Amino acid sequence: MTRPDTAAPAGRPVKAAVFGTGSWGTAFGMVLADAGCEVTLWSRRQELADAINTTRVNPDYFPDTRLPESVRATTDPAEAAHDADFTVLAIPSQTLRGNLAAWAPELAPGTVLVSLMKGVELGTAKRMSEVIQEVAEVPGERVAVVTGPNLAKEIVARMPAAAVVACRDETVARRLQAACHTPYFRPYTNTDVVGCELGGAVKNVIGLAVGIADGMGLGDNAKGSLITRGLAETTRLGLAMGADPLTFSGLAGLGDLVATCSSPLSRNHTFGTNLGRGMTLQETIAVTRQTAEGVKSCESVLDLARRHDVDMPITETVVGIVHEGKPPMVALKELMSRAAKPERR
Numbered sequence: 001m002t003r004p005d006t007a008a009p010a011g012r013p014v015k016a017a018v019f020g021t022g023s024w025g026t027a028f029g030m031v032l033a034d035a036g037c038e039v040t041l042w043s044r045r046q047e048l049a050d051a052i053n054t055t056r057v058n059p060d061y062f063p064d065t066r067l068p069e070s071v072r073a074t075t076d077p078a079e080a081a082h083d084a085d086f087t088v089l090a091i092p093s094q095t096l097r098g099n100l101a102a103w104a105p106e107l108a109p110g111t112v113l114v115s116l117m118k119g120v121e122l123g124t125a126k127r128m129s130e131v132i133q134e135v136a137e138v139p140g141e142r143v144a145v146v147t148g149p150n151l152a153k154e155i156v157a158r159m160p161a162a163a164v165v166a167c168r169d170e171t172v173a174r175r176l177q178a179a180c181h182t183p184y185f186r187p188y189t190n191t192d193v194v195g196c197e198l199g200g201a202v203k204n205v206i207g208l209a210v211g212i213a214d215g216m217g218l219g220d221n222a223k224g225s226l227i228t229r230g231l232a233e234t235t236r237l238g239l240a241m242g243a244d245p246l247t248f249s250g251l252a253g254l255g256d257l258v259a260t261c262s263s264p265l266s267r268n269h270t271f272g273t274n275l276g277r278g279m280t281l282q283e284t285i286a287v288t289r290q291t292a293e294g295v296k297s298c299e300s301v302l303d304l305a306r307r308h309d310v311d312m313p314i315t316e317t318v319v320g321i322v323h324e325g326k327p328p329m330v331a332l333k334e335l336m337s338r339a340a341k342p343e344r345r
């Protein structure tokens with residue numbers, strides 16, 4: 001595929017490197033390939049790269065999905081990054097800084113860096129696009145974010161979903177939109193990178209809270225209340241950080257929150273459900289095979305809230321349960337007995 005609005009030089013297909021062969025890296029690599037891109041996945045494990053190249057299947061994450069012929073895998077970052085119009089990052093947020101520092105010398109000149117990650121860095125409270133700009137030394141105009149209600153398992157089944165492609169530079173967002181638009185994956189553009197990233201990171205924390213409530217058997221009124229008040233505290237933080245409040249009623253906010261809080265496919269929701277049913281943190285971690293970003297990012301989101309003097313009681317409650325050993329029933333009582341207040345403040 002060569003489209004006039006893509007990043008590729010005339011006469012060759014758009015090339016994408018995807019760093020990370022977990023759930024979302026593999027699924028988004030398939031989306032890019034279905035949209036006509038030539039895709040190289042980077043895996044940290046040789047046996048997984050070999051399996052993908054020889055069987056066209058990622059046996060550890062999607063054993064029943066055949067990947068398109070235009071997807072190949074390597075463990076060599078230079079080979080993956082070579083000539084890539086888009087360099088997509090799909091690894092756990094807390095590992096980004098170290099990994100990207102190692103990959104940065106290999107990045108193709110002019111490549112657009114794309115974050116699929118939904119976390120906030122511990123310690124610095126930086127969003128992933130900020131970490132990327134800092135480590136790869138690229139301007140914000142060359143960093144994009146893909147977010148929205150995109151449970152990877154549904155995407156690899158080519159079930160319909162919409163998404164948001166956010167970049168400060170709208171032209172770049174449109175190029176990436178074209179590069180990942182398929183009959184089952186419908187990306188919209190947005191220039192509010194801050195709002196889109198916050199929506200993705202905080203929904204994981206609210207997903208944990210809803211999971212805990214589900215595990216405790218608190219019912220659907222509790223779920224509706226947590227989703228709505230969770231969105232309210234996300235929006236408060238976003239406003240304090242200069243985001244557009246409308247972003248939070250879009251796919252990166254409400255859309256992702258609803259998908260995460262209602263799906264057993266969500267790792268954050270499932271993690272919370274296990275805690276709410278009475279598993280200890282260690283037991284829950286032991287049965288969690290994939291990345292549940294909210295577990296670490298609840299602390300960095302709370303850090304962000306404090307830096308911006310924003311009240312985030314649900315996030316604070318999740319931190320209390322997950323990291324301070326507070327029993328969920330005690331945390332629930334505290335949350336419900338906070339001072340009464342107007343809805344819109």
Ligand SMILES: NC(=O)C1=CN([C@@H]2O[C@H](COP(=O)(O)OP(=O)(O)OC[C@H]3O[C@@H](n4cnc5c(N)ncnc54)[C@H](OP(=O)(O)O)[C@@H]3O)[C@@H](O)[C@H]2O)C=CC1
Pocket residue numbers: 020021022023024025044045060090091092093095099116117118119150151152153289290291293
């Ligand atoms: N899965 C989903 O539905 C969605 C996920 N996301 C976001 O995408 C990001 C990635 O999540 P996801 O793909 O689901 O996670 P997974 O746990 O499924 O995969 C993680 C990937 O990162 C690799 N990895 C783990 N630790 C390291 C490390 N220290 N250094 C280098 N690579 C490492 C894993 O390699 P290995 O296999 O060798 O362990 C694997 O390839 C997260 O921020 C998540 O929030 C966003 C939208 C949807």
Ligand SMILES: O=C(CO)COP(=O)(O)O
Pocket residue numbers: 118148149150151152204207256259260265266267268269291292293
């Ligand atoms: O971000 C996601 C869906 O949009 C995936 O959610 P989990 O990380 O909770 O599985």
